[in-house]
Amino acid sequence: MTHMTGTTRTTQTPPAGPTTSPAGERAHTVLDSPIGPLTLVAEDGALTALLMEVNRHGPRNPDRGRRHDAVFGAAAEQLQAYFAGELTEFDLPLAPEGTAFQQRVWEALRQIPYGETRSYGQIATSLGTPGASRAVGLANGHNPISIVVPCHRVIGADGSLTGYGGGLERKQYLLDHERRVRGDLLF
Numbered sequence: 001m002t003h004m005t006g007t008t009r010t011t012q013t014p015p016a017g018p019t020t021s022p023a024g025e026r027a028h029t030v031l032d033s034p035i036g037p038l039t040l041v042a043e044d045g046a047l048t049a050l051l052m053e054v055n056r057h058g059p060r061n062p063d064r065g066r067r068h069d070a071v072f073g074a075a076a077e078q079l080q081a082y083f084a085g086e087l088t089e090f091d092l093p094l095a096p097e098g099t100a101f102q103q104r105v106w107e108a109l110r111q112i113p114y115g116e117t118r119s120y121g122q123i124a125t126s127l128g129t130p131g132a133s134r135a136v137g138l139a140n141g142h143n144p145i146s147i148v149v150p151c152h153r154v155i156g157a158d159g160s161l162t163g164y165g166g167g168l169e170r171k172q173y174l175l176d177h178e179r180r181v182r183g184d185l186l187f
Contacts, residue, residue, distance in 0.1 A: 027068035031076055034083055034177075035170045038147075039064065040072050046095035047075055049144045052166035075148075082147070085181040088114035090148045098142065105139035112153040115182040117175065119157045133157075141165055147174065 026048070028041045041049035041064050049064075069076075074092060081087035096106055108123050118126075120133040120140070127136070136154075143151040146166060152174040156162040164171035 028064035046093040115178040
């Protein structure tokens with residue numbers, strides 16, 4: 001699993017199996033999900049993007065490379081297990097592109113336990129920058145690997161749902177799904 005640090009991209013050797021593409025080649029696939037189609041993009045065997053059909057802050061026309069479904073075996077299996085309520089933590093090689101601060105925020109997002117939420121202020125404080133709630137919100141909104149890097153788990157200080165690149169209805173679905181799996185919601 002990749003450990004995101006202050007560098008612009010970090011990767012680790014991907015696990016064996018059909019999850020690699022030729023060196024330097026981008027590849028993509030599109031998966032169906034309960035929240036609509038998900039486009040996964042990888043380079044050098046690491047996931048660089050997970051985009052929703054609606055992606056407010058994502059790149060308009062990112063270089064997705066050629067379609068190569070076999071590259072995404074592990075990611076597809078883990079996403080399927082996540083939506084089935086059988087997986088609560090992803091273990092995939094990641095290589096999100098972003099600034100040093102964005103990388104720190106995205107790593108902090110990965111520390112939010114499944115089914116729980118944190119406010120932008122709590123994330124800022126955990127990074128040692130308590131006055132940076134707005135900057136955390138901007139970095140959160142530019143997370144290129146949604147769901148796997150759980151930006152949906154960040155809410156307003158008053159507990160309200162606030163902006164989500166994939167739309168608030170998807171954010172609500174993901175939070176409710178995780179709480180249901182944990183047994184926090186009664187239906």
